[in-house]
Amino acid sequence: MIGTDNIAYIAGLFDGEGSLHIKRSPEKKKTHKGNGYRMSNSMRISMEIAMTDEAVIRWVHEVLNVGTVIKRNVKGFTKSGRRFKTQWRWRCTFRDTLFVCKLIWPYVQVKLHKVEQVIDHYDANKPDRKNVVDFDTYRRTNARPER
Numbered sequence: 001m002i003g004t005d006n007i008a009y010i011a012g013l014f015d016g017e018g019s020l021h022i023k024r025s026p027e028k029k030k031t032h033k034g035n036g037y038r039m040s041n042s043m044r045i046s047m048e049i050a051m052t053d054e055a056v057i058r059w060v061h062e063v064l065n066v067g068t069v070i071k072r073n074v075k076g077f078t079k080s081g082r083r084f085k086t087q088w089r090w091r092c093t094f095r096d097t098l099f100v101c102k103l104i105w106p107y108v109q110v111k112l113h114k115v116e117q118v119i120d121h122y123d124a125n126k127p128d129r130k131n132v133v134d135f136d137t138y139r140r141t142n143a144r145p146e147r
Helices: 004-017 054-064 094-104 112-121 135-141
Strands: 018-030 037-051 068-072 087-093
Touching: 004 018, 004 037, 004 054, 004 094, 018 112, 037 054, 037 094, 037 112, 054 068, 054 087, 054 094, 087 094, 094 112
Parallel strands: none
Antiparallel strands: 018 037, 037 087, 068 087
């Protein structure tokens, strides 16, 4: 179980250093039977926190136990002639984004509208969303072992 102080801290980090992307667009997908492709109107949902402090990003990943951490070397120099610092990014997508959004929802201020958009998108109580699996059922069936 994640403590409320950790969740509130992560919500603050997300408000200041994070971003949430929601995009609906047509995608070309491989058909399940035979050769060929089909077009699908897909929704892409992801969130990330990016900063130069590796320890904080690794801590977020460890506490939430979802997503990935990547290292990004930024090319170029600052105005003073020093190289840019290495950037670290924690990122998660789709249902993991829903999990994090539901955790941080009570504490988010700046990006509250985007967080609510993700939660509303996955709301299984909508009449036109009968094929969407309930969030609690999803978490139980896809539970990750604690580290």
